[in-house]
Amino acid sequence: MSARSWPSSPLTAAGRAFTLLVQPPTHVGFDGRGFEGLPDEILPLERLRTLLLAPQTSAEVRDAVWRELVTRARRDGPAWVVAAVGIAMPGLRHVAGMLAAGWRGDTRDLDAELLVGFVERLKSIDLEPPRVVGRLIDAGLRAARKARDADSDAQLIHTDAAGPIAPIQPWDHPDLVLARAVAAGVIDADEANLIAATRLEHATLAQAAARIGITSSLASSWRLKAERRLLEAIREGSLAFVPLRPRRRRGAATQQRVAATQQRLAAAQQRVGAAGATQQRRAVGSLLGGVATADVVSATQQQAFVGKTSDREAAGVGAPGIGARPA
Secondary structure, three states, X not given: OXXXXXXXXXXXXXXXXXXXHOOOOOOOOEEXXXXXXXXXXXXXXXHHHHHHHOOOOOHHHHHHHHHHHHHHHHHOOHHHHHHHHHHOHHHHHHHHHHHHOOOOOOHHHHHHHHHHHHHHHHOOOOXXXXXXXXXXXXXXXXXXXXXXXXXXXXXXXXXXXOOOOOOOOHHHOHHHHHHHHHHOOOOOHHHHHHHHHHHHOOOOHHHHHHHHOOXXXXXXXXXXXXXXXXXXXXXXXXXXXXXXXXXXXXXXXXXXXXXXXXXXXXXXXXXXXXXXXXXHHHHHHHHHOOOOOHHHHHHHHOHHHOOOHHHHHHHOOOOOOOOOOOO
């Protein structure tokens, strides 16, 4: 791996440390022999993480592996602490994304507290109960929430001077940026996975391409075009207010009230003279600068996929990944 400046984000730095740890030749490997459901061989830690995330791996096997990982971290030194953090990184990133939602401060502080809580819990966690890794991540989550709540209380300072406050920045965490970009149709799930794997997790382009079943050259082309669209969307502020959660469906009573209101509005419009109505529409149209049709909006949302369909059909891919339903 080429020498680069060390990442300032704690989670990204931990991910890079894990990547460096598993680069061949490495002395750190996991012996899968004796663990039901794992191959009878010495497993690279990256492959072990993939196996633990697979749906077909049972909870019992995960707990057995994590008991061994915690024992190694306590007994065999810092390398296995880095290994434990790296294998738990998908769960840690998920929790970090939840902590960053609605947070006004620097998310790097929350990420640091999350890691500290996780690593501290490695020393004392009871290995008998189930959900070993889940309880480790929960410990990190509690530490980060405690720090966030303390910082929030410290910011409640009232002064006589009136002035603006910093806006809420849900785009502060990189994973949320990618999820909002997918929801807005700026990039698709495969492109988001390519960017996340190669830019945040520091996987090679060949490794990321192999995960979704395409060539390295095609992956490079997809990533380049996707990053250009992503940069343009961020500069324009298109991702600032993209919801990631599906909107609640209206209840029957609410729908009836809306329908009744629409009927009253339609009756009122019929009573307005044709000339007055035309004049009003022209005035509003001049203020808005014209009305965008549904076809134009649909075409705008789908611009990210122009020229991509043929590539995907040629490659024969459709891998699932980071995804969010369009808002």
